Amino acid sequence: MFSLSLKKRGIDIFEFNSNLGLKRLNDYEPGVKKLPRHLKQNGFYEYVQPRRIFSLEPPEYQMIFDQISGVLNEKLVADYAIKQSNMLKEHFHAESFKLIIGGDCSILIGTALALKQHGNYALFFLDGHTDYVDTKISQTKAVAGMDLAIVTGWGVDGLTNIYGLKPYFEESNVYCVGNTELDEDYIAPILDSDIRYIDLIQLRNSGIQRIAEEFLEHVDKENVDGFFIHVDVDVLADCHMPAVDSRAESGLTYDELRHLLKVLLSHEKSVGMELTIFDPDFDEKGTIAKEFIHQVKDFFE
Structure with missing residues (x-):
């Protein structure tokens, strides 16, 4: 059941610093695209010591609303x-752990x-929001607030059914954990899935250890090929x-x-x-980044 440490497995970093999934607010272009550089400047890569680093620059930020979808x-x-x-896909043959740094949740x-x-993979979705809504519920119509719905097959075909592979994750293989937005209309769709x-309340009542072990038991029982962890840092207080x-x-x-x-x-x-949604424009001195790195660095040592 248990593996070598991440460092012994080898870690490959993928920098997917897209901000296309967020809406511009008050003429402010989302700064999440700066996160890989911000973490690197504040020492994160020194702890990770990645075997390789891959980067994919996104298109220039735009605000294009599709008239149909x-x-x-x-x-x-x-x-x-x-x-x-x-x-x-070019690097999935390697046994290394893939650490992806965003960007927003659309990645x-x-x-x-x-x-x-x-x-066939499972997903542990750790987020302060469910991101399981469609355009009827979403106020921004931005993909970063609908990503869980999209990857489980709910939404427009242009995003949910690329190459005819809908859904990318079976809903039964997904755990959505940590939501703090408890409005009835907002959570209704995921309760019906x-x-x-x-x-967050249920997580604390049930116990973190129990929920994590329950997910891993599901992974073993269903014999999936593996699982991926999504962490939107807004899951933190x-x-x-x-x-x-x-x-x-x-x-x-x-x-x-x-x-x-x-x-x-x-x-x-x-x-x-x-790792997604951390916006360096709100952390000009790097104080928040340094504390984040200090708190998670043990996983990479």
């Missing part, structure tokens, strides 16, 4: 997802597409991670995040993890 930057996001998946689509072409949904576009007071503590990831990353079928 009503989705922001639909074609641009889809084109970038295809390029992501092609880059990842999950490219990873999901690559995984679907490689086999086959996704295992555990909001605002006191720890205010450098995000959608702040909320409640959220995980660093102790809780470390506990959860320690259990998941120790499993031999963990193939990769992505």
Whole structure:
């Protein structure tokens, strides 16, 4: 069940710094595209000591609403997802752990597409929001708020059904964990799905160890080829991670995040993890980045 440490496995970093999945607010272009450089400047890569680094620059940021689908930057996001998946596919033969640094949550689509072409994978979706909505519910119509719905096959074909591979993840193989947006209309769709949904309150009531082990038992029982971990840093409490576009007071503590990831990353079928939504424009002095690195560095030593 348990693998070598990530460092012994070897870590490949993929820099997918797209901000196309976010809406411009108050003439502000989302700064999440700066995250790989920001983490590198503040010492993260020194701890990770990646075996290789791959980068894929996104198209220039735009605000294009598709008149038919009503989705922001639909074609641009889809084109970038295809390029992501092609880059990842070239390196899936290696046993290395894939650490993907965003960018916004729309980068999950490219990873999901690559995984679907490689086999049958599960997803542990760790996020302060469910991201399981469509354009009728989404206020921004931006892909970063709909990514979980898209990768499980709910939404416009241009994003959900690339190469006719819909869905990229079976809903029954997805755990959505940590949501703090508990509006009834917002969570209604995911409650009506086959996704295992555990909001922050439920996570704490059930216990982090139990939920992580339950997911790993599912992975073993279903004999999937592996699993991927999505981490939107807004799953952390605002006191720890205010450098995000959608702040909320409640959220995980660093102790809780470390506990959860320690259990998941120790499993031999963990193939990769992505970090999204951390916006360096809200962390000009690097204080938040340095604390984040300090809190997670043990996984990479």
